[in-house]
Amino acid sequence: MTMIITLIAAAVTFGTVLMYGTLGEILTEKSGNLNLGVEGIMYMGGAFGLFGAFYYEKAAGAAASGPLAIIIAILSALMAGMAASLIYSFITVTLRANQNVTGLALSIFGTGIGQFVGEYMRVREGGYVALSNNLKNAFSATIFPDFMVKIPVVGQILFSHTVFFYLAVVLAIIMFLFLKKTKYGMYLTAVGESPAVSDAAGINITLYKYLATVIGGGISAIGGMVYIMTTAGCVWNHEGLSGVGWLAVALVIFCIWRPLNAIWGSVLFGAMMIMYLRVTIPFIPTEIYKILPYIVTVIVLIFTSMKNSRDKQPPASLGLNYFREER
């Protein structure tokens, strides 16, 4: 029992990272932009998030406040992700370059920047860059009072997580409501399904694509920051972060582009990624667990295309650029 509870807690920790990456990419893909730069964006988010928090603490010294450090880390990551996606949007939406290639270029660029910032800080600060324990705890503490966490079973499962997890859940719900219940969410979906129809209906395609991609990139970047500040323990760790962005892209497919699915989907993926540390299933080598997320994603992909169920398809214009005169 305790093992399952610790497994769930650990799955949520890693799943939170994925949830941001995925929610951001869902928003982006809803506009028809397939941004394969998530890996790079999350690197940038991680590096700049740490950068922001570290220099805040350096400036504030002992007076540094946890909540403020968290806000600064979120904002730094957000800005970094938004800047990166702005480059992507400009090249694909305005200049109409191939989305796959641009996304991959962003991945290369972003991992480079992330690494660069990480190393730059290390060199500048002459070695180890980490937050004080005080702030570290702020990042990994839960927002619920102690007695709630201590409720048997439920406390650990529901109330023991970091503020980032609850924020991500709220974000997923907001995104769900935005896409389902608001006019602008509906317009965004329409843009991703058929830019031509949306254009004819008088919707500003370019604006929607830019906004969704830039905000989406910002959200994804927060995921990178969350990884560095929680799982990695407030130290730059590029090896741990590598591949997380791609996993987020897989999760988008697994969630069939629905934000609410991302909540449980990310915890499930998180569980599959960390399961090898805690669970052994006979005959299945633990290393194989790590490819399970990709395998189930492939299966989802195959089944939705075989059944051709229209509700579960990628946004119809995903990966294609829109050019009005081509009608």
Added chain:
Amino acid sequence: MSEVRTPLFRLAKREAMSREKIWAIRVGSIIIALILGCIPIMLTGNNPISAYAVIVQGSVSRPIYIRQTVKIAIPLLGCALAIAPCFKMRFWNIGAEGQITMGAVAATFFALNFAKTIPSPLLLAIMFITAATAGGLWALIPAFFKAKWNTNETLFTLMMNYIAIGIVAWLQGGPWEGRKGSQLIPMFDDAARLPEVFRVHCGWIIVLLLVVLMYFYMNKTKQGFEIAVIGDSVNTARYAGMNVGWIIMRTMFISGAISGIVGFMIVSGANYTLYKGVANGVGFTSITVAWLSQLNSFAMIAISAMLAILEKGSNTLQTRLQVPASIADIITGILLFSMLASEFFINYKLIFRGRDKKEVNA
């Protein structure tokens, strides 16, 4: 359809542009990228010009540097060649990373098990062939589903990468692990290592051969013609009597096979062992190489050489000037962005309001 409220300018597809102008734009975009690349260099407190000088020196100034640069360029070029036919067909294969990995797995299997029993040339030949087959079959999976159910190939091939890498991770820590607990696969015996020519593993000969072969394949063969027709219009291909699904699968097999060969060259020529990072992003970077070369085999040599110089030179930069080696990725990224953006000015033109009154409606 005419514009509703005539904006300041509108876009139109450009008809034709002279070759010189096109190349001027491309070269210009590289120069702009290098200028932009000065910014991160300056952030490290270094003089960009001397930094670029170090990059060039560190990659081509001495034979040993050149050899190392070539070693980096080989898989990039090989893999770009693999991707070209798929992209020509508008089949977005971004699974080269996994195809390299599976090729490497197959080659490693023979290297580990038969190095003592099979004579070296034969062993290498077997490794070559099985690597190609493994890479090809790995690529065939998404192609089959694309041909049959139109499953999104971009996402499918992407997923296949990580499945392949995961398999290697398992092999590394499991069945093929050398010393228990090392998480490492043993180094290959000499018999399973590619011989060197001019002190670089002979993969460079294979790749250059592939450049020529791919050029002929794409431009002179029936299959290359089929690929080009499908890339232009699937309807025309059907009209001309082509079996589109079959051609997609065949092309993906060939593409995966070449990536598989690249995987073989990496394990047998450079690393002498297999680990999960064997492809090391080559499968992704080579996509940009292929695309920016306009899928032209010979142009790929130049672009992959350029990226290899950047990477090798940046390592030197790190040791000499303490600039993080990741500067290579940053400048590569800027370079790619800049070149991607420049294509816009080759393909489109801006028509400003007031000019070009006559609008011919199709």
Added chain:
Amino acid sequence: MDTKYAIEMKGITKRFGQVVANDSINLTIKRGEILALLGENGSGKTTLMNMLSGIYQPDEGEIYKDGKLIYIHSPREAYEHGIGMIHQHYKLIEVFTAAQNILLGLDEKMDIKGANLKVKEICERYGFDIEPTTKVYDMSVSQKQTVEIVKVLYRGAEILILDEPTAVLTPQETDTLFEVLRNMKKDGKAIVIITHKLNEVMEVSDKVAVLRKGEYIGTVETRNTNPQALTDMMVGHSVALNINRPLYENPHKKLVVENLTCVDEEGIKKLDNVSFIANTGEILGVAGISGSGQKELLEAIAGLYPVKNGSIRVVDDKDNETELVGKTPRKIREAGVGMAFVPEDRLGMGLVGSMGMTGNMLLRSWKNGKGAFLKKKEPENLANRVMEELEVVTPSIDFPVRRLSGGNVQKVLVGREISNEPSVLMTAYAVRGLDINTSYTIYNLLTEQKMKGAAVVYVGEDLDVLLELADRILVLCGGRVSGIVDARTTTKEEVGLMMTQIGEDVDE
């Protein structure tokens, strides 16, 4: 009832480059009335109405609404004036519900529940049969059309324009649509239907306005006219084109089509029991309103469209018959049938736009020869020959054909198709968009092939050309053969009438 005109168009002229699509047209539309806008393909009907719906702006002329001069710059502005158009290609998001599609692009606050109610109310008032919560991908074509109509009504349109609304509907669906139109008329809406189907005009309209080749011919009250008179207005008098039409001695049968039936993906019959014979040494013209099954007929013969029923056989000189049904284009060629096909979509189907002439010549012969390599010598020679003989204007035989002018593109395509002496040559709208000179070049090439003994099937839209170029004319209507006539003795009126009705079994 208000007798003032809802819309009055005065002296409307619209040019596209050199082409005058609408030449100084006057038209009035009244409330509580259904106006049929009648004309052949390319007569400028849709262009004229697009100027009312804000898609185009007229080059000359004025539009008045209720006596007031207005300018319509966009579809949105058209809605503000109460004008809504239902286009032939529906503009719907497939994964959205009917109500969501209807709300798309509206300024008002989104209120799906309210919209559902309002949509329901509109549906009940006019007798539409859709549920606001149904997703578009679950809808039939006619339901999608209904969504488009409701969309327009929802935006408060009083003036509705429907572009060929019945083209995609079954007879029953057409009846329902007409019922709805009558209801809307009673409700005081002004309705325009663009059509070229005479029986429908007679059935549903109050007035008919006729356009011909971009010119306004006149408006008549439906009850004071008849199909014959309308046909005369629509097709006008025959124009002598002086196309050379020699007679071929000893024709024999070449292509036999029997009881051919084809069904599209949605289960709608595109060809219904089509039978005919095409002979050597003749041009068999195929006339019909666009979308009557011409495309499917040619593609079925070429092995590109699935055949549900029937037989297509090619007869050789020794009377041996080869069945084509069930064969792919490649199998047909391998069976030794010299089939040539100039499809309607030249760059999307017949040619590879990004390749030069040589590459496009290869499209027919790329499989030739042993080995893996392309044999480029022959296609190169052929490309040069076509370039010289058909006077194709191109910088070189390797210049991408996409960048050539329409006439030159067609010359490349036709040149290739006739190059290996086909025994069956099919062309779809071979002169569409071409200038006069190039058109004559094409006519001469086809006649040349005919005199060499080929069976030429010529799908055309200009009756004057069909009457002078073809030997016989097969008329299609709604996927069925409404008759085959001798082109030398028939009249334009006779063919025109056959195009709009199927032999005896016209509605009512």
